[in-house]
Amino acid sequence: DPVPVLTIDGPSGSGKGTVSRLAAARLGWHYLDSGALYRAVGAAAARAGLDLADVEALARLTRDTRIEFREDPDGELRVLVDGEDATDALRTEEAGAAASTIAAIPEVREALKDRQRGFRRPPGLVADGRDMGTVIFPDAPFKVFLTASAGERAERRYKQLKGKGVSVTMDGLLREILARDARDADRAVAPLRPAPGAVHIDTTGLGIDEVVERVLAVVAS
Ligand code: C5P
Numbered sequence: 001d002p003v004p005v006l007t008i009d010g011p012s013g014s015g016k017g018t019v020s021r022l023a024a025a026r027l028g029w030h031y032l033d034s035g036a037l038y039r040a041v042g043a044a045a046a047r048a049g050l051d052l053a054d055v056e057a058l059a060r061l062t063r064d065t066r067i068e069f070r071e072d073p074d075g076e077l078r079v080l081v082d083g084e085d086a087t088d089a090l091r092t093e094e095a096g097a098a099a100s101t102i103a104a105i106p107e108v109r110e111a112l113k114d115r116q117r118g119f120r121r122p123p124g125l126v127a128d129g130r131d132m133g134t135v136i137f138p139d140a141p142f143k144v145f146l147t148a149s150a151g152e153r154a155e156r157r158y159k160q161l162k163g164k165g166v167s168v169t170m171d172g173l174l175r176e177i178l179a180r181d182a183r184d185a186d187r188a189v190a191p192l193r194p195a196p197g198a199v200h201i202d203t204t205g206l207g208i209d210e211v212v213e214r215v216l217a218v219v220a221s
Pocket residue numbers: 012034035036038039096099100101103104128129130131132180184
């Protein structure tokens with residue numbers, strides 16, 4: 001039997017990351033944070049000073065950048081890019097914007113395809129992103145599409161970043177979230193769309209635990 005996959009797609013701030021990690025832990029499955037791959041490539045491209053129009057060089061960089069996930073002793077997921085811990089740098093809104101810019105380039109997406117599919121190992125995988133259910137794992141038996149109002153997503157991001165000591169304003173965050181939504185939904189390749197058959201969960205006003213239960217119910221059904 002093919003290894004089961006639970007895809008969790010949705011816009012930034014919908015709670016995907018936290019919910020996906022908790023669901024993976026409850027199921028005892030592996031976890032793929034596909035956004036971190038795009039963030040890592042975006043940061044690597046910026047550091048290398050690559051011209052975003054040079055798609056050949058970008059594709060090469062995408063293939064050559066080493067990206068590893070490691071869980072630290074207190075259970076936090078760290079992202080190592082070419083051997084260096086880049087977790088905190090990759091979490092900024094700036095890194096998110098850089099990711100969504102290079103994520104619109106078909107050659108970059110193509111170069112990341114096999115790497116993402118490589119995370120599908122027994123006993124199962126929870127894959128979090130924008131096109132997990134539509135492009136990367138179209139045959140996944142379990143698909144969820146998470147949403148939340150833009151205001152609530154900005155508020156969650158605000159708390160998250162504030163907690164990490166990053167200085168941001170609600171207004172700025174809301175603007176950035178709406179701009180990134182538009183870029184992700186309007187791009188020609190792999191735009192953010194619910195996969196056919198995906199279970200929609202609107203997380204506005206719901207606590208994390210409630211969302212995790214609803215997501216796990218999709219796997220149990
Ligand atoms: O999920 P996260 O906010 O970390 O993703 C950062 C950006 O990477 C997104 O705004 C999106 O443009 C891109 N991305 C994508 N496809 C994925 C995951 C992320 O295009 N599967």
